[in-house]
Amino acid sequence: MDWLNAPGYWLGRLLFQRALAGVYLVGFLVAARQGKALIGEHGLLPVPRFLARRTWREAPSLFQFGYSDRRFAAVSWGGAALAVAVAAGAADAVPLWAGMLCWAVLWLLYLSIVNVGQTWYSFGWESLLLESGALAVFLGNGTVAPPITTLLLIRWILFRVEVGAGLIKLRGDRCWRELTCLYYHHETQPMPGPFSWWFHRLPKPLHRVEAGANHVVQLGAPVALFLPQPGATVAAGLIVTTQLWLVLSGNFAWLNWVTITLALSAVSTGGDRAYPATPTWFAVLVLAYGALVLVLSYRPARNLLSSRQVMNRSFDSLHLVNTYGAFGSVTRLRHEVVLEGSADGHTWLAYEFKGKPGDPRRRPRQFAPYHLRLDWLMWFAALNPGYARPWLTPLLRKLLDGDRETLRLLRRDGNPFPDMPPAHVRATLYRYRFTTRAERRATGAWWHRELVGGYHRSLSTFHSSTWD
Template sequence: MEWLGGVLDAEGYEVGRQILQRGVAAIYLIAFISAINQFPALLGENGLLPAPRFIERAGKRAGPTFFRWRYSDRLLLAVCWIGVGVAALLVIGIPQSGPPWLPMLAFLTLWALYLSVVNIGQVFYGFGWESLLLEAGFLVAFLGSNEVAPPFLVLLVIRWLVFRLEFGAGMIKMRGDRSWRDLTALYYHHETQPMPNPASRFFHLLPKPLHKAEVAGNHFTQLVVPFFLFAPQPVAGWAAVIIIVTQAWLVISGNFAWLNWITIVLAFGAVPDSFYETLGLTIAPAYSTTPVWFAAVVVLVTALIVWLSRQPLLNLFAKRQLMNASFNRFHLVNAYGAFGSVTKVRYEVIIEGTADDGAPGSRWEEYEFKGKPGDPSRMPRQYAPYHLRLDWLMWFLALGSDGGWFTPLLVKLLQADPKILKLLRYDPFNGERPRYVRARMFRYRFSTREEKRANGLWWMREEAGTLVEPVSLRAVQRR
């Protein structure tokens, strides 16, 4: 069976394997910490959308999860802390120093634990990068340990994942919005994206011809470059470098949780060691013979991925292309894509409370969120790759999508619920209960350079209506 190892082994990708394993593990670490900090308040026993009710209602339709038989916040936190511990060991590289089955077991543990969380996460976990993290964790599990050469077939299916990520995103843009086709999408996108970062205003104010050049470059990177990931080296490596640079540009210009970060990590799987050697690095790992059982597992997993790729492949070329869709309960070989349509105007929902009687003349105070725009004088913050789930859902709310969580949020604010208040940047009532809350709509835009110099504001806003009239705790609970 020595010939089998020779076919499967890819001895020139040791650096790529280290980046893949440690990078994906680092993102799992962030994802589990995010769940520890946010899941109980949003989805816990007394959350906005309580997981126990969802599990009871959905049953087997929820998908595989350790919580099907019993959910408690304490159990959720135990699962997440185990995930944090395993992910931290992988970031350090301890399991990778053992036999091939050890990192395999560690990554499959992360995958199973996080799958259990995602499948009961409802709308708060309905983002494409949740499936992306699950798929990436499953594939990276079969990269082996430092004892054996990286399996070429696994590197190949990781390239297939990057291809679906990039090409799927490119196709959904071309099909979804004229502004991508006429190269004007970035006239709006940096200003209207879900959660701008400190540099977003700078990018928004760039000259329009440069915006058009950016969109053209994006189309080239997403619609042409991915095909070269399957070319011989060094072409595949340079294709990966172009993707990495483009994704780094997106990291600098916005907060998209770990979407861009994990894409960068995955793309490194196509960069050969020879690229690093040209920089003067010496890479000479000593491998043992690949065990037959491990080679057989790699072949079987590759066959499974090929079989599950049928629907995602057809979806890439379908007239009604699905974006961020899973075709199986295990979130393997998914369809990806982002911003098939670009929002042209930014609206924000601003929640206010008052300790007065709610009548005209009452003093209303704004609740401030950590990431989403609120106070016009406040500079947008950098949070990615950490995911602020409530802030993201507030962006969708302004677009008209509720999901059943907003009224419970108002109830929690009227109750001064400490878990929910911890998710906010500023509580104007210092933990005390307001008598009334309301929600108003504002139109936001970035200030021009002249406006910023004159008044120091990052945002200019004007009122655009009322989403929820002043309401008391008793009134909102009757709804």
């Protein structure tokens, strides 16, 4: 079955699998460090309460057999340890079946977390990691030649990621068609990075070039991925370059890094490498899984062609084939929900988050590929209170109680009440914008902010509250 193999892609497979294991490691570390506060037994959205209303078919997960914070920690840290081993080459140092098992376990453990993660795990890059991880099972290890089928399916993922993002932009906000969206995006994106202020201050003609180049790469390069070499490698290089630009300009968790990882699989050495004969059972499994992916691709492909295209949706609970997209609309103004506490009800002090804007003088930091889940959801909360309705009141009550797990989600020095919890907490809404060059020189501040008004009425140790 040599016609099913592509030995010249041994380097692409190596880069893809090692990088993907690194992304898995980040995902498991995020779960281990944030999961208890967000979805633990006493978290903001507890897993036991969620699973009480979900069947195995709706949310397949190891936690359907029983949840505890200790089991969640075991899954998270166990997944992190396995990811380290795979990134170090363990899956290549064992027989083929054992290498496949390593990747299958990584996929199963992370699937178990995502399917109970609720709104905290509703991001497209969760499905992207799972879909890529499932294909890694059928990519083999160093004992067999890379299968052409799996390599093509990896490019099919990358095609959907890039073209999905490109089409949703052209079909969505008119500023993408007018090439003006980047007048706003660097300032209003969910979590700006350390260089976002400078990106925002680029001349407007360069912003238009940015937007135009984005369209060319997202809609043109994915098609070229299916060209003979070196065309596919050149297309992958364009995608990697664009993704690195996005890494520099903002914090998008591991979305850019998984996309880069997918593109690396298209790298070919241009020569063949000798491999033993591919086991028949492995070739059969690869072809069978390829057929399954083709069947499951019907709805995502139809979504790409639809004028009512949706972004970031899983069409199956195993996240095997999904639809992707980003920033079909761009907000023109930035609002931030600021959480505040008070000891006396008169003097209010703000809680500071790790990544999202707070203190105007604090420069945005680089966190990606690490994912600050609460910070991201706070951005969505500022867009629409409906996003925060299930968890914001519990979050305020945790602050009122001085809950240690919740406070760990904030900056180390972000708790203005380190000795005793406040008597009152509230949420207010501010309008944020990047300072001008003159303001930056005069004040040293990165942001200028103005109070818009209340967002959530105050809670106290004596009274409860309702939404504004």
